[in-house]
Amino acid sequence: MPGFKADFLWGGAVAAHQLEGGWQEGGKGVSVADVMTAGAHGIPREITDGVLPGKNYPNHDAIDFYHRYKDDIKLFAEMGFKCFRTSIAWTRIFPKGDELEPNEAGLQFYDDLFDECLKYNIEPVITLSHFEMPYYLVTEYGGWRNRKLIDFFVRFAKTVFTRYKSKVKYWMTFNEINNQANYHEDFAPFTNSGLKYKEGEDREPVMYQAAHYELVASALAVEAGHAINPDFQIGCMIAMCPVYPLTCNPDDMMMSVSAMHRRYWFTDVHVRGYYPRHLLNYFARKGFNLDITDEDLQILKRGCVDYIGFSYYMSFATKATADNPQLDYDETKSLVKNPYVKASDWGWQIDPVGLRYSLNYFYDLYQLPLFIVENGFGAIDQKESDGSVNDQYRIEYMQSHLREMKKAVVEDGVDLMGYTPWGCIDLVSAGTGEMKKRYGFIYVDKDNEGNGTLERSRKKSFWWYQQTIKSNGENL
Numbered sequence: 001m002p003g004f005k006a007d008f009l010w011g012g013a014v015a016a017h018q019l020e021g022g023w024q025e026g027g028k029g030v031s032v033a034d035v036m037t038a039g040a041h042g043i044p045r046e047i048t049d050g051v052l053p054g055k056n057y058p059n060h061d062a063i064d065f066y067h068r069y070k071d072d073i074k075l076f077a078e079m080g081f082k083c084f085r086t087s088i089a090w091t092r093i094f095p096k097g098d099e100l101e102p103n104e105a106g107l108q109f110y111d112d113l114f115d116e117c118l119k120y121n122i123e124p125v126i127t128l129s130h131f132e133m134p135y136y137l138v139t140e141y142g143g144w145r146n147r148k149l150i151d152f153f154v155r156f157a158k159t160v161f162t163r164y165k166s167k168v169k170y171w172m173t174f175n176e177i178n179n180q181a182n183y184h185e186d187f188a189p190f191t192n193s194g195l196k197y198k199e200g201e202d203r204e205p206v207m208y209q210a211a212h213y214e215l216v217a218s219a220l221a222v223e224a225g226h227a228i229n230p231d232f233q234i235g236c237m238i239a240m241c242p243v244y245p246l247t248c249n250p251d252d253m254m255m256s257v258s259a260m261h262r263r264y265w266f267t268d269v270h271v272r273g274y275y276p277r278h279l280l281n282y283f284a285r286k287g288f289n290l291d292i293t294d295e296d297l298q299i300l301k302r303g304c305v306d307y308i309g310f311s312y313y314m315s316f317a318t319k320a321t322a323d324n325p326q327l328d329y330d331e332t333k334s335l336v337k338n339p340y341v342k343a344s345d346w347g348w349q350i351d352p353v354g355l356r357y358s359l360n361y362f363y364d365l366y367q368l369p370l371f372i373v374e375n376g377f378g379a380i381d382q383k384e385s386d387g388s389v390n391d392q393y394r395i396e397y398m399q400s401h402l403r404e405m406k407k408a409v410v411e412d413g414v415d416l417m418g419y420t421p422w423g424c425i426d427l428v429s430a431g432t433g434e435m436k437k438r439y440g441f442i443y444v445d446k447d448n449e450g451n452g453t454l455e456r457s458r459k460k461s462f463w464w465y466q467q468t469i470k471s472n473g474e475n476l
């Protein structure tokens with residue numbers, strides 16, 4: 001039976017701010033992640049005005065990958081990783097974000113990190129902006145509500161493309177750029193775009209404006225990257241949570257279409273280079289007056305991505321309601337529980353078939369190579385007295401998802417580049433700032449309060465994933 005490509009990119013994924021620590025080392029500036037405190041399930045992380053004394057900022061030290069990366073990459077190599085997805089912390093390269101010259105110590109750190117990967121034939125897969133933009137750009141410029149951010153981002157992108165052009169081939173521009181479709185909460189607008197809303201401000205057009213500037217910046221980066229090295233593969237990165245209709249009532253079906261429009265138009269622009277008609281009509285209906293120039297529209301056409309990177313953790317469901325005849329989607333109100341699936345301790349619905357559905361959705365629409373750059377199970381792990389962690393539930397989550405992924409490739413013919421499960425080593429949760437929401441194959445001895453030896457150890461899933469990679473997914 002045919003299976004995955006011989007050069008399938010098995011690996012793992014992380015983001016700089018969630019594991020590096022060393023938040024002030026090597027000239028690094030303060031990022032948006034550095035001003036977010038620890039929360040918990042149902043308790044949002046607080047976004048403080050700068051770094052305040054007496055608060056717990058879990059990203060400051062994280063799991064100290066900044067100093068321990070050699071040992072950690074050795075463990076990834078032991079699992080057989082073909083690739084390793086991480087991000088370049090923008091604030092290590094441009095500490096404030098608007099400098100003209102980069103910070104050499106930051107550039108050197110990533111040279112060393114990529115060399116260490118390449119030593120084991122592990123391909124780096126690099127995200128440019130993963131919830132860690134310079135905080136200075138928030139306070140001085142208002143984040144991505146400001147067009148000037150395009151220049152700052154493109155300078156950053158060109159700097160790292162040029163520096164690492166012979167070390168890194170796979171890139172992504174903005175992590176989960178579509179999270180901010182949920183502009184009703186404070187988290188995604190801040191982490192995606194450095195947006196802090198003013199009291200009483202109409203949030204929605206601000207979100208669309210920021211996203212537009214990011215899409216222009218992404219297109220300019222793609223264009224520049226291809227000029228720097230024509231072999232570069234530069235993708236977008238979409239948070240894929242497909243929104244199902246709760247029932248086959250046609251009104252529920254249309255509500256799901258509307259929800260998908262609101263969450264996934266970002267992919268259309270990245271891939272096709274133009275705005276979908278439904279969104280332009282929506283802007284007109286809402287009376288949004290956005291700064292989208294003719295030149296921007298030309299740029300979008302020139303900077304289409306090479307592949308679609310996406311995360312997949314869960315699916316959503318929605319239904320039509322009588323008080324919403326225009327099918328407007330509000331992520332804080334429009335979602336309902338899916339009675340057919342279970343959920344994690346953090347309420348994330350577990351739906352392996354949804355991964356096959358998502359792969360088909362993207363491939364049917366765009367026919368571009370796909371790359372699953374995040375998937376995984378955030379859970380509370382129990383360390384036994386002998387030091388082992390028997391995370392059978394994590395193996396079952398991944399195995400069930402990999403089986404559906406395989407059907408999408410073998411039966412449906414989807415072109416899939418690779419699979420990098422999230423948090424291959426335990427790290428700080430983005431959504432809650434907790435350590436106890438663990439994803440790793442490698443356990444890290446650190447708790448929510450920041451106590452622990454930081455010692456690394458192999459969980460049961462480590463050996464399972466090692467076998468899975470070794471057999472190229474033959475024995476799923």
Ligand code: P53
Pocket residue numbers: 015018131175176239311313374378422428429430431432437
């Ligand atoms: P945590 C929401 C929905 C889907 C993915 O998330 C999300 C989020 C934001 O929390 O984020 C991605 O750590 C993100 C990673 C993040 C991972 O999913 O909240 O790209 O940075 O850690 C898992 O459990």
